[in-house]
Amino acid sequence: MSKRSTWSIPYVIFMVLFVVLPLVLVIIYAFQGPDGRFTFSNITRFFTDRDALGTFAVSIEVAIENTLICILLGYPAAWILANKDLNRSAVTIILFIMPMWINALMRTLATAELFNMLGITLGKGTLLFGMVYDYLPFMIYPIYNVLVKMDKSYPEAAQDLGATPWQVFWRVTVPLSMPGITSGVMMVFMPTVSTFAISEFLTNNKIKLFGTIIQENINSSMWNYGAALALIMLIIIGVTSLFQGGQKDAEEALI
Numbered sequence: 001m002s003k004r005s006t007w008s009i010p011y012v013i014f015m016v017l018f019v020v021l022p023l024v025l026v027i028i029y030a031f032q033g034p035d036g037r038f039t040f041s042n043i044t045r046f047f048t049d050r051d052a053l054g055t056f057a058v059s060i061e062v063a064i065e066n067t068l069i070c071i072l073l074g075y076p077a078a079w080i081l082a083n084k085d086l087n088r089s090a091v092t093i094i095l096f097i098m099p100m101w102i103n104a105l106m107r108t109l110a111t112a113e114l115f116n117m118l119g120i121t122l123g124k125g126t127l128l129f130g131m132v133y134d135y136l137p138f139m140i141y142p143i144y145n146v147l148v149k150m151d152k153s154y155p156e157a158a159q160d161l162g163a164t165p166w167q168v169f170w171r172v173t174v175p176l177s178m179p180g181i182t183s184g185v186m187m188v189f190m191p192t193v194s195t196f197a198i199s200e201f202l203t204n205n206k207i208k209l210f211g212t213i214i215q216e217n218i219n220s221s222m223w224n225y226g227a228a229l230a231l232i233m234l235i236i237i238g239v240t241s242l243f244q245g246g247q248k249d250a251e252e253a254l255i
Helices: 004-030 041-048 050-082 090-102 104-118 123-148 153-160 167-175 178-194 195-203 211-221 223-255
Strands: none
Touching: 004 050, 004 223, 041 223, 050 090, 050 123, 050 167, 050 178, 050 211, 090 104, 090 123, 090 178, 104 167, 104 195, 123 178, 153 167, 167 178, 167 223, 178 211
């Protein structure tokens, strides 16, 4: 127990059981046929399945719209929270955190019930409302964390050189806050594509997202095809994460 490496054993065991092993099982099922033999048919089936491709396209469309709305609403909110002249109370920050203390499924059910009480027809509009409501904090806080830690000498130097407040914002503040925006996009876009509960409850399953068809295949005991769809989603997330990491390295090199 005197070695520091000994303390990492519980974490290694946790990672193996709940991260590595599930990923290995997904890969095994994805490349396994009904007869248990190795096959690529589950992967190739996705590219010939019109329903799956159509659902994937709808998922990307909804994810893009949700991410753009979250940026438009989240960036001003994060900027106000980080500005000490506009926000002098920590209570405001807590108000944005409070919805995250409630289970996401409970929030979604409450939102669906609110629409039912108001007589609003469930559809894409209610879906986007629920998506923004659930994921907006995940856009606000990465941006807020970058803005609040930003060196204030950069905007001040731009003002001393004659830049207007609008120019300072677009040419100094926004570029310096791009790491927060990128993190926020990652935390909103990918979960939106893969979710299924929000679309199920806020559209009465009229609009299916990519996570929905994965759930349906698993529930129908089509484990192999469901695992293949999950693997495709994992690959997309992995490639996007690598792209984000490369972008951060490029930004650090420029700095």
